[in-house]
Amino acid sequence: MVRNYVRKRVQTYSNVDIGEAIKSIKDDKMTINEASAKYNVPISTLYNRLSGHNGSSLRGGTTILSKEEESHLVYVIKTMQDYNHPVSNSNVRTIARRCTTELKKDIPDNGPGKDWFYGFMRR
Known part of the structure; x- marks a missing residue:
């Protein structure tokens, strides 16, 4: 229910x-x-x-990628799908890991986790 x-x-x-x-x-x-x-x-x-405990800051966790970097990542994934290249959950995570490595972002060794992926896909 x-x-x-x-x-x-x-x-x-x-x-x-x-x-x-x-x-x-x-x-x-x-x-x-x-x-x-x-x-x-x-x-x-x-x-x-x-x-200053509430009301003055943004909600949620800190983001790794800026809006521009994130929109570029979405563009890359959509382009891959346009060329009939299947993109699975693990592919998206691998692409995101490579993107953040090239941008020299500080992420865990195993890359973005499932919680990042599901939050990213809801946008």
């Missing part, structure tokens, strides 16, 4: 509210407790944003 995620709590504040609350805290106009009450933002959210 398929599970459907239902958010248990509705967010009662916006990013604008968070921004205004943080600005008023940084300008020493309010304490965190006062800003939380006025802008209806949880104290923990304000603490996390002020400390």
Whole structure:
């Protein structure tokens, strides 16, 4: 049976509210407790944003290839398929390993793992 995620709590504040609350805290106009009450933002959210634990960085792991390098890799794989050269999962991983070696990227000795491959194929 398929599970459907239902958010248990509705967010009662916006990013604008968070921004205004943080600005008023940084300008020493309010304490965190006062800003939380006025802008209806949880104290923990304000603490996390002020400390830089979340909200300021990208989600997910670090990438090995840049967007341009990745798009070139996709182009190579699609070109191989256009010339009727079958490309299996292991072929894609081998091509990616050779590509990262030529670009002098720091990867494990055995090359990109299956988790990289499945993440790459979803894009």
